[in-house]
Amino acid sequence: MKKFWITALCIAVTVISLAGCGTASGSSAKNQQSGYIFTTGxxxxxxxxxxQTVTDALGTPPSGTYEALSCAFEGxxxxxxxxxxxxxxxxxxxKKYIYTITLEDDTVNxxxxIKIGDSFxxxxxxxxxxxxAAGNTYAYSKDKMTLTFVMNNDKVSTISYSLLTSK
Structure with a gap:
């Protein structure tokens, strides 16, 4: 449960600080292969x-799914x-599109x-x-997306990839 609340808080901070409530800028490409890439396996x-393509390839999430009304998008x-x-x-x-990828621990990078626990x-x-930079948060932007690192005592505590949106 703690993992859920940490994830929810990180996503909320990222969305509010970088995007605000609005609609996606540009079109939703079938596969926008640009920006920073996250690889797993x-x-x-x-x-x-x-x-759908991603979740089909990854299979059923071991820790489940959760749905909530969106602040940034309709639906x-x-x-x-x-x-x-x-x-x-x-x-x-x-259709569903990937909006945010949040790395939760040092088993992924x-x-x-770069992984959780690495230095600035x-x-x-x-x-x-x-x-x-905004406080202890450092954001790199590329091709309508942002890669954000939150630091705690000079160590990475959160890593998230996010779609840039505009009002």
Missing amino acids: DQQIYINEDA KDTFYYYDGFTLQTYEKDG TAEG AAVTKAYGTDYV
């Missing part, structure tokens, strides 16, 4: 990708709880090798210094 996951958001990460989707025109120096070595 042999599966590459892109923000704004067709969620519902669905959360898929896999080992080490959570996928959040949004609905558009009857970014494509560039490791983050800047992997991604550079072209970030936007």
